[in-house]
Amino acid sequence: MSYSKVHRYFLRTIASSGVMSVDEAHRVLTKFTGEPILLKNCIQEINDVIRPYQQSIKVTYNESTNEEVVIFLTHAWDSISESQKIFTAKELDYFRLLIEEIMSIDVREITGINAINLVNKMGQKISMLQAEDLLAKWCKIYYLEKIQNKYRLGVRTINEFEDYFEKYMPDVMKDCYICKKNVFWGANCIACEKAIHTRCLNQYLEKIKKWPCCKINFSPDQLKQLNESQRMTQITQTFEDTQSIEERSENSTASNVESDNTEEMERSQNTDNIRRLSRKRKRE
Numbered sequence: 001m002s003y004s005k006v007h008r009y010f011l012r013t014i015a016s017s018g019v020m021s022v023d024e025a026h027r028v029l030t031k032f033t034g035e036p037i038l039l040k041n042c043i044q045e046i047n048d049v050i051r052p053y054q055q056s057i058k059v060t061y062n063e064s065t066n067e068e069v070v071i072f073l074t075h076a077w078d079s080i081s082e083s084q085k086i087f088t089a090k091e092l093d094y095f096r097l098l099i100e101e102i103m104s105i106d107v108r109e110i111t112g113i114n115a116i117n118l119v120n121k122m123g124q125k126i127s128m129l130q131a132e133d134l135l136a137k138w139c140k141i142y143y144l145e146k147i148q149n150k151y152r153l154g155v156r157t158i159n160e161f162e163d164y165f166e167k168y169m170p171d172v173m174k175d176c177y178i179c180k181k182n183v184f185w186g187a188n189c190i191a192c193e194k195a196i197h198t199r200c201l202n203q204y205l206e207k208i209k210k211w212p213c214c215k216i217n218f219s220p221d222q223l224k225q226l227n228e229s230q231r232m233t234q235i236t237q238t239f240e241d242t243q244s245i246e247e248r249s250e251n252s253t254a255s256n257v258e259s260d261n262t263e264e265m266e267r268s269q270n271t272d273n274i275r276r277l278s279r280k281r282k283r284e
């Protein structure tokens, strides 16, 4: 199928909502055409068109909500473009601080108070009230998620900055023992501490009730804990986390992609990104 108004309609919808469930995406396509269209093909055809603008649509798994979702991404954090659409430079400074803070903690989430207090590190450039508004806004566009008054990285941040995390925060990133992809929330093996996605671990446990890496048995308590936790946290704290941040590099600037003239590009939001966030973690 060649690029048509169906593609344009779908792109416009996903670009303005940022994230939608796969079911919802199917509904959008069917509603427009009256007949089922293969989502995968549609996305691929759109991606061929928007790739030059460093944008893409991706079907991914939201670790946090255990849901298959379609997300609209911009891949511009390493772009030299400094143009801004939504965020001011200081807002992006704040967002960068948030990411750093969230990534520096093993459970990968920070309290609302912590999130707001980060503005103090910016020399009052953003008030606490403004911070509150920004946090709400970033949750709305899926850059952050708020669960029980705690903030974690949203599915868009995780996917847009995947390469970025790898490049600038390699010591903080962990690959899932099973699928080899980045783990943001998950379980750590009780023996070797390897990280594993909750979903990957659950799929494995359907076949065999052992840790996949060390083949150690799961206790009924651990299984219960795993099944109860929607979020990925360490099942057992086997060690004191003595890691601390030794060094931070603050060479961050914001950048975004220039949109093209077509309607869907104009409507696309969140073309702002963050670059050069780095840290080194060392064992004390």
Ligand SMILES: [Zn+2]
Pocket (backbone or CB within 6 Å): 176, 177, 178, 179, 180, 181, 196, 197, 200
């Ligand atoms: Zn995995």
Ligand SMILES: [Zn+2]
Pocket (backbone or CB within 6 Å): 189, 190, 191, 192, 193, 194, 211, 212, 213, 214, 215
């Ligand atoms: Zn292990």
